[in-house]
Amino acid sequence: MPILKFPPIESADEQGIVAIGGDLHVESLKLAYKKGIFPWPISEDYPLAWFSPNPRAVFDLNNIHIPKKLKKFINNCSYKITYNTAFERVIRKARDIHQNSIHGTWITEEVIAAYIQLFREGHAYSVEVWEDKELIGGLYGVCFGKFINGESMFHIKDNASKIALLSILSNIKRADIKYFDTQMITNVTGSLGAIEIERPDFLDYVANTTAEKEINFQNFSLHLDFDL
Incomplete structure (x- = not known):
């Protein structure tokens, strides 16, 4: 219920x-x-x-930091990006990778089933990063109107999860979105410029953006020329 x-x-x-x-x-x-x-x-x-x-951790899309070493890697890599083509594989890969870490995983079978249903209803998304035909990284999150967040990500090749994250950040910036909710700062999100804002400000942002028209992922760029 x-x-x-x-x-x-x-x-x-x-x-x-x-x-x-x-x-x-x-x-x-x-x-x-x-x-x-x-x-x-x-x-x-x-x-x-x-x-x-x-406070709440977010990316301010006007203040993203891409380290020089990562920029060089992106300019020379052959990874390919897709959206919403392998949602279940992404969430299960994220579960498997984190399950083998020292902290374990919160992505239970109940979580997987719930977010797959949310995806089917158009309120969750995935970013996939490929090398040839191998899924080497990805990210999934939720989307309501112009509110969008990141729930979890994974990589099995260098920088693949960071590239997934930078892709979604770049695309939603082009869609005139101000913040990307990352819930809390981690080593990865902190290295790319995540900040903290006060909860009342975040809640005002959520109230305003969830009432807006849904994001159209079909318009998103699949290229690695991130506009950040």
Whole structure:
């Protein structure tokens, strides 16, 4: 049964937890993201937690930093980019890669099923990076109107996940979008210029952008000439 209402965001604890419990029904996900909340299953042994951290990590698309070494790599690589051609493979690859890491993964089978359904309804997307016919990196996230985020990414070849991320950032910048929600800063997102903004500012942004017309991924560039 879907969640019908979340507690006030202001009631979140210091970690940003707004609520605990419920399930990943697609209607629960829609309600959550439109309110600036995201699910994070800590593990299969604990109840589902719903987060809205303060501050919130985002990319300001007018202030992306691409290190010189990465620029040189991009200029000389032969990777190919596609959108929304292998969503399930991307989310499962992200699960498999993180599952073998020291921290494990929060991408359970329940998460996979929920986001596949969200993708089928047009509210999730994937970026795929290929070398010949091999899927070597990718990223998936959600999209509501002009609100778009990144949930998780993976790579099995150098810089493939960074190229997936830079591709989506470049394309949504061309679509006149201001922020890309990355939830929290990691080593990768920090190296590319992710910043933190106060939660009230983020929630205002979410309210305004989720009400806008949906993004058309078919218009996105597949080239590596990132306009950032």
